[in-house]
Amino acid sequence: MKIRRGQGGSDGWSAVSCSAMSPSAPATAQPGDAQPLADGWVVVVKSDCPTCSLVAGALQRLQRAPEPLQVVAQDHPIGFLDELGIPTALDHELLLSHRLEVDTVPTLLVRRGGDSVGRAVGWNRAEWRRLTGIEDLGEGLPEQRPGCGALNLQSPHAERLALLDRGGPLARSVEIGDEEDPIEACFRRGWSDGLPVVPPTAERVQRMLGGTRRDPAEVLARVAPDYGVCTVEKAAINAVMAGCLPEYLPIVLTAIEAACSEPFNWHGLAATTYFSGPVVVVNGPVASRIGMNSGVNALGQGNRANSTIGRALQLTLRNVGGVVPGGIDRATLGNPGKLSLCFTENEDWRDDPAAWGSLAAERGVEAGRSAVTLFAGEGPRGIVDQLSRTPESLAWSLAAGLRSVAHPKLVLGFDALLVLSPEHCRVIDQAGWSRARLRGELLERLQLPLAEIERGAGGCAEGVAKDRLPDPAPEKLPKLRPDALLLARAGGGAGLFSAVLGGWVGGSTGSIPVTRAVEELG
């Protein structure tokens, strides 16, 4: 599904304004001076290009030929042409270069009947001679010289031109006063999560959209609770504000889709009084490609991708869904991870990574593909075990940490994400325990005696309501459903600590973790 823009776009050619200039004429463009490009030779140049300067003599030779020559200047003045008296036409706003798909200067084009029928990029003597039919063209020049990058491909021109191509942004433009600080303006409009945001100008958003091939008008989701329409462009606006780079955008888009899927139940999570928010775990090659951190301080601050991807998701959910603390967000205490809680698994495991696999692979994503897993979780709490040298012993410590999720006497209601550090993994790996083996051992240690967890036991009112259990009541109850325990590996190489991230209400009555493959640029 796509949404339509309310206003018409530019047809490109009609906006092209080329003003003929001579060395003596000032370089003033005439707005609206649309000129169709005549047949003949067209050479596109810019002022600081050594190769353009190199071919100035060749242009002088072309000028003497009967075929019409138009030299299109991407900027002005072009000193090396002015000195030779070669007139240029300024490519005002670079629209002509853009329409002619010029990516390098100099570019020689042969125009016939309104089309480009020949093209030479940079200086290539044989090619220029072949296209022009002038056998002595460039006599004395080297055979070949590469050109320079065309201005129309450089920021901010590239973004402005791409915006023109798609008829301008879909989103409403908000005028900020000249005296207004744009960051403060974003605060005042309620667009922020409490930290400064990058002001989302149309050019920045267009640059962000360069991170995906997806249509800016494509609808990713309707975001609860207001069920606002989240297009790819809307996500890009929020990704700009969060501080993302364009290469993070595919992960942000996938995370938004996962968060707004029915099993994840964003509506309920957004409104809960509980601590939880969306936790994002990234797997696969995209993580290292964009420099995500799975090592030292993996769950903490300091890495741009980790910090801003989770923030972009949260800002999108806030701004497009209408979730504001104290409004629909009723969290009693919340957690700092509601700003951003995003990390990647360490998949480059020294012993045998394939044997353990990744969180995404376990959840059905093809090996080698990148993926995002969304988990409704709290912030991390530490589990210390510096003495266990066998996985059996360590599993008892990990189980004790997992038992504390929500309350040591409550069972089956809450999921958990266990993040295992390298030093704890070493103990597990050296014994050859697989992911499935560890999970089984943990679940076995989390069969809790009813006598310990029923209401009132240990002098504590909280606990399991015995009168709601089948008769006769079981002697033990499992803390977690088998599918309620996610395992991931991350962290720095020193420290016999792991972390548990408690979940929200789990299963079909609450939130089910969602894993989705990331559609990346090839």
Next chain:
Amino acid sequence: MQLLDPTHELRPAARPRARRIAGLEGTTVGLLDISKPRGDVFLDRLQALLEQRGARVERFRKPTFTRNAPPDLRREIAERCHAVVEALAD
């Protein structure tokens, strides 16, 4: 400077409030339990008080407190009741 709006750009539709009931006598009141612990305790007490005052009470229950009430349930309440009380327990 122009910024692009990051929000949903929606304006909430304003709807008039439903007509208030004049009294409880002969009125059907729905009690919606959202499936939170001890919500039933509150609603049991409320039911007794309403019935003492001449109201007829119908009980409803959401499958889970974490999700919206299913549309069928909302329609059923709207068709069968003059008023509804939702128990947001915690």
